[in-house]
Amino acid sequence: MLARHEIRSLRRWFEDFDRDILLPILLGEIALHNIGALQNGVARRESTRPITATPSVPRDSRPPDCGLKPCNAYSIAAATGLPRETVRRKIGRLIELGWICREDNGHLFITEIALEQFGSMLSSRALGELLETADHVRTLLEEKPA
Helix, strand or coil, rough: HHHHHHHHHHHHHHHHCCCHHHHHHHHHHHHHHHHHHHHHHCCCCCCCCCCCCCCCCHHHHHCCEEEEEEHHHHHHHHCCCCHHHHHHHHHHHHCCCEEEEECCCCEEECCCCHHHHHHHHHHHHHHHHHHHHHHHHHHHHHCCCC
């Protein structure tokens, strides 16, 4: 049951990301690096900066107006185990799509566009399916004799 859920999710991600399964993995890792400190309640450090507009980043693709921890291609390659050149190319594609912005110093940030598009997608589709799958698994476990 869990495998069926995961396969359905992977197929949708594959289609949602123009049939490139590495894009959602990289976008997810960048997002986790960016918001990880905020989610874990870590106080803002010197490496975490308030998001401000840069001239090369269009207004509609700027990161949200909050503090995010930066990451770079090297840290994403290390986190995923993918070759740095592959990560570099895929990051270029994510930037073209407007889902990631890269500052002059190489810091990567997820954009508001990505948060809006994929945040609503996750909350409307994946979460409901995950809860439904969990309910089915719970029912099966309760029916199984000890």
